[in-house]
Amino acid sequence: MPVWVELVLRVLAVVAAFLTLPLLIGQTEHKVMAHMQGRLGPMYAGAFHGWAQLIADGVKFVQKEDVTPREADRPVFRLAPVVALLPYLVVLLVIPLGPSGLVAQPLDIGLFFVLSVVGVGVVSVLMAAWASANKYALLGGLRAAAQLLGYELPFVLAAASVAMAAGTLSLPGIVEAWRPWWLLWQFPAMVIFFVAGLAEIRRPPFDMPIADSELVFGYMTEYTGLRFAFFVLAEYVGILVIGALTTVLFLGGWKGPFGLDAELGWLWTLIKVAAVSFVIIWFRVAYPRLREDQLQRLCWLVLVPLALAQLVLTVAVKVAL
Amino acid sequence: MSEFPGKGLAKGLAVTLKTMTKRSTTRQYPDTPPDLPPRSRGVIALVEENCTVCMLCARECPDWCIYIDSHKEEVQVPGAARARQRNVLDQFDIDFSLCMYCGICIEVCPFDALYWSPEFEYAEYDIRDLLHDKERLGDWVETVPPPPAHDTNGEPAKEETAARKTQLAG
Numbered sequence: 001m002p003v004w005v006e007l008v009l010r011v012l013a014v015v016a017a018f019l020t021l022p023l024l025i026g027q028t029e030h031k032v033m034a035h036m037q038g039r040l041g042p043m044y045a046g047a048f049h050g051w052a053q054l055i056a057d058g059v060k061f062v063q064k065e066d067v068t069p070r071e072a073d074r075p076v077f078r079l080a081p082v083v084a085l086l087p088y089l090v091v092l093l094v095i096p097l098g099p100s101g102l103v104a105q106p107l108d109i110g111l112f113f114v115l116s117v118v119g120v121g122v123v124s125v126l127m128a129a130w131a132s133a134n135k136y137a138l139l140g141g142l143r144a145a146a147q148l149l150g151y152e153l154p155f156v157l158a159a160a161s162v163a164m165a166a167g168t169l170s171l172p173g174i175v176e177a178w179r180p181w182w183l184l185w186q187f188p189a190m191v192i193f194f195v196a197g198l199a200e201i202r203r204p205p206f207d208m209p210i211a212d213s214e215l216v217f218g219y220m221t222e223y224t225g226l227r228f229a230f231f232v233l234a235e236y237v238g239i240l241v242i243g244a245l246t247t248v249l250f251l252g253g254w255k256g257p258f259g260l261d262a263e264l265g266w267l268w269t270l271i272k273v274a275a276v277s278f279v280i281i282w283f284r285v286a287y288p289r290l291r292e293d294q295l296q297r298l299c300w301l302v303l304v305p306l307a308l309a310q311l312v313l314t315v316a317v318k319v320a321l
Numbered sequence: 322m323s324e325f326p327g328k329g330l331a332k333g334l335a336v337t338l339k340t341m342t343k344r345s346t347t348r349q350y351p352d353t354p355p356d357l358p359p360r361s362r363g364v365i366a367l368v369e370e371n372c373t374v375c376m377l378c379a380r381e382c383p384d385w386c387i388y389i390d391s392h393k394e395e396v397q398v399p400g401a402a403r404a405r406q407r408n409v410l411d412q413f414d415i416d417f418s419l420c421m422y423c424g425i426c427i428e429v430c431p432f433d434a435l436y437w438s439p440e441f442e443y444a445e446y447d448i449r450d451l452l453h454d455k456e457r458l459g460d461w462v463e464t465v466p467p468p469p470a471h472d473t474n475g476e477p478a479k480e481e482t483a484a485r486k487t488q489l490a491g
Contacts, residue, residue, distance in 0.1 A: 036337040040347040286333035 022236035081230035098265030140218025144209035157307035175253035200240030377415035378426035383437035386419035
């Protein structure tokens with residue numbers, strides 16, 4: 001196979017995953033949330049249990065008028081949704097699905113790359129917030145900035161712990177080095193990474209920047225139509241990315257409870273990602289939004305010290321072995 | 322924080338998971354008709370033959386949403402000394418855009434001309450179409466359910482005791 005065919009195939013596969021998996025997660029969220037609240041959720045779109053609800057939503061969003069407020073900073077305002085969505089697409093490139101190179105682009109510094117690219121999210125939020133020329137958007141954006149910058153620290157520290165344990169920054173390399181007993185060893189790091197990840201994608205209970213009961217819709221207030229849909233899609237892709245990262249770093253990626261990793265590796269990865277995504281949705285239904293001060297307290301007084309302690313533990317075990 | 326941190330979260334997770342495994346209580350309304358409780362107040366039905374145009378319902382209606390019109394007719398009763406007069410109903414309208422479903426008209430009707438029907442699907446695009454005339458009110462009669470059975474442990478109806486008394490006396 002020539003290089004370029006392989007390249008096109010890999011990129012197409014990532015784009016396909018990027019377009020389908022978030023919709024799947026979105027549909028699951030509709031249904032799981034509904035049933036957790038004793039409802040049915042969408043039932044009509046697509047005739048069978050509303051399976052086409054998100055497609056219908058997409059068609060609706062496309063039909064809507066694309067409004068840019070007069071006072072808005074036009075180019076920045078229009079660019080922000082794309083900046084929100086694109087980093088997640090790039091992250092998907094380096095996430096390994098299975099063993100022996102079943103990854104779009106294996107990078108030796110994959111973890112470093114992922115963390116830095118996910119960090120771009122805060123730029124898009126600030127762009128949307130400032131460019132909207134709207135006080136609710138601005139407040140939401142400032143909250144988001146404070147939150148994302150704060151939670152970046154435990155997020156990175158927890159990831160650093162597992163990288164140190166594995167002795168590599170390559171994501172396939174980390175999965176390769178992963179052993180089941182790491183579940184115990186790296187458990188605090190996993191919890192910290194998961195919680196900080198929730199905050200990074202601004203999912204409830206960390207949706208203070210959006211906080212629809214106080215800020216209308218935070219930094220997304222002025223957005224309509226397709227651009228708004230991009231932000232919503234970015235949230236779903238965010239779930240996928242956090243689920244995939246948690247899977248790869250802490251849950252052993254393609255490694256299953258019994259052999260056949262070479263054949264069924266991709267399935268194990270997908271199952272684990274789905275499980276983590278379910279937990280993310282579950283958290284949204286079960287827990288109310290954290291207040292701004294609670295949010296910062298959790299980050300700086302709980303997660304950061306815990307992450308540092310985890311680093312010490314990782315080093316201690318690593319040296320002892 | 323006296324409680325164990327995260328206790329609330331664990332509780333919330335448990336409750337939501339338990340709810341998810343249970344069957345949803347939602348009824349898909351247009352596809353499955355709802356289970357209406359007995360004596361549901363949907364629409365008011367009129368049995369025209371029972372109406373004597375006594376006007377009690379129109380007068381007792383708190384928001385005056387019943388419009389009645391009638392004329393008198395002479396009825397020759399064979400063997401009687403002179404003709405009797407009888408009220409004939411010309412118009413009996415209930416404006417359901419005003420009605421507040423208090424049911425006073427039904428309570429007050431001495432001749433059982435008005436009944437509650439549980440039918441509720443009579444929404445209209447034009448508010449003026451909510452004025453039901455006596456033909457439309459008469460159409461609702463067939464949807465009136467039979468009265469609920471008497472409570473076995475309850476007191477017997479007044480009429481029953483009265484009838485029994487007259488029987489014993491006679």
